[in-house]
Amino acid sequence: MSKFSDTSALTTRRFFYKVTLFLYPLSYRQQFEEQMLLLFDDMYSEEKETYGKARAVFWVRIISDLIEGAYTQHRNCIREKGIRKYMHDTLHISGLNIIGGLLLVPFTSLLISDAISRIVQLDIFRQNKSFYAFLSHTILYSKNMQLLWLILVFFPILAIVINLFPFLLYLIQKKKSERFYEVILTNLLAIGIIFAGGLFLLITFGHDIIPCFFNHVLSIGIVRSVVFCKNA
Amino acid sequence: MSKKKAFSHEVIPLTPPIFYILLALATKDRHGYDIMKQVEHDSQFRIILGPGTLYGAIKRMLENGLIIEIETTHARRRYYRLTDKGKTIFSHELERYNEAVELAKKHNIFILPKQVSLAFSL
Numbered sequence: 478m479s480k481f482s483d484t485s486a487l488t489t490r491r492f493f494y495k496v497t498l499f500l501y502p503l504s505y506r507q508q509f510e511e512q513m514l515l516l517f518d519d520m521y522s523e524e525k526e527t528y529g530k531a532r533a534v535f536w537v538r539i540i541s542d543l544i545e546g547a548y549t550q551h552r553n554c555i556r557e558k559g560i561r562k563y564m565h566d567t568l569h570i571s572g573l574n575i576i577g578g579l580l581l582v583p584f585t586s587l588l589i590s591d592a593i594s595r596i597v598q599l600d601i602f603r604q605n606k607s608f609y610a611f612l613s614h615t616i617l618y619s620k621n622m623q624l625l626w627l628i629l630v631f632f633p634i635l636a637i638v639i640n641l642f643p644f645l646l647y648l649i650q651k652k653k654s655e656r657f658y659e660v661i662l663t664n665l666l667a668i669g670i671i672f673a674g675g676l677f678l679l680i681t682f683g684h685d686i687i688p689c690f691f692n693h694v695l696s697i698g699i700v701r702s703v704v705f706c707k708n709a
Numbered sequence: 710m711s712k713k714k715a716f717s718h719e720v721i722p723l724t725p726p727i728f729y730i731l732l733a734l735a736t737k738d739r740h741g742y743d744i745m746k747q748v749e750h751d752s753q754f755r756i757i758l759g760p761g762t763l764y765g766a767i768k769r770m771l772e773n774g775l776i777i778e779i780e781t782t783h784a785r786r787r788y789y790r791l792t793d794k795g796k797t798i799f800s801h802e803l804e805r806y807n808e809a810v811e812l813a814k815k816h817n818i819f820i821l822p823k824q825v826s827l828a829f830s831l
Contacts, residue, residue, distance in 0.1 A: 501761075509768065512741050512787055513760040519742040520760075540761060546761020
């Protein structure tokens with residue numbers, strides 16, 4: 478006769494296992510999440526009863542089962558629905574998310590190139606002058622830097638806008654029973670793109686002001702730092 | 710033919726985990742943990758199922774009509790039962806295994822593991 482725990486107390490380990498179940502497709506989770514959590518509780522109770530604590534082997538087994546199970550379910554989803562419907566229904570990736578992501582690729586590439594150039598010169602706090610001298614001779618800086626402004630300003634704004642409106646629409650139309658973390662997970666990519674776009678705009682307009690602010694805020698206060706750095 | 714699909718049925722490939730789950734349910738109705746422990750016991754710990762692999766297999770068997778979920782007094786646990794279709798397919802599978810063993814015995818190629826290790830040690 479199997480001994481199993483019937484407690485529904487939300488322990489820390491149960492919470493983390495529940496979070497990892499988000500790797501599975503939504504339809505699968507709706508059908509089996511509760512049963513998988515109960516089984517996990519039983520397995521953990523048995524492990525603790527037999528060995529006094531959950532060994533590393535136990536967690537390796539849980540994680541490898543998670544990866545294998547999630548991979549199998551997603552593969553089955555693709556086979557049943559086709560790749561487009563799978564991306565929309567299961568991964569919640571829409572065409573607008575993809576366009577928004579693509580719009581942020583040029584800025585991301587510039588950031589990564591800048592970071593690499595700073596690492597190469599072994600001084601991450603200063604711009605690599607050779608790198609920027611090279612950039613100034615490219616198409617980025619031609620015609621009044623129109624392409625550069627597109628990449629640094631227009632593309633991030635566009636990425637934010639085309640992801641923000643559908644997200645706001647989703648928030649208005651969502652079911653009241655839907656929990657906060659479910660809303661976040663369903664719109665993770667859109668939120669990520671909006672956040673990244675905002676961050677990129679902050680970098681564009683504040684890349685001089687922000688370091689200046691942090692250098693002066695402790696000595697002259699917040700308001701004076703902002704005024705000083707804006708005028709600097 | 711891959712090792713897992715060696716005895717595939719036209720309805721559903723009876724992988725070793727599915728075979729042992731059907732074997733577990735052939736004796737009585739069970740819930741997930743019970744199935745998992747029975748499979749470990751029957752396979753002599755060669756098949757170790759976790760929540761993901763177990764319920765992935767259960768999902769496939771439910772979709773193919775080999776098992777059904779049954780109502781119980783237990784509020785949260787779900788019990789599963791073999792259907793007539795499941796019993797038929799499982800019986801056919803056992804028959805195929807039996808035929809393979811009889812064929813091997815007939816041709817004198819059925820040897821016990823102990824004899825194999827002795828043969829290789831010479």
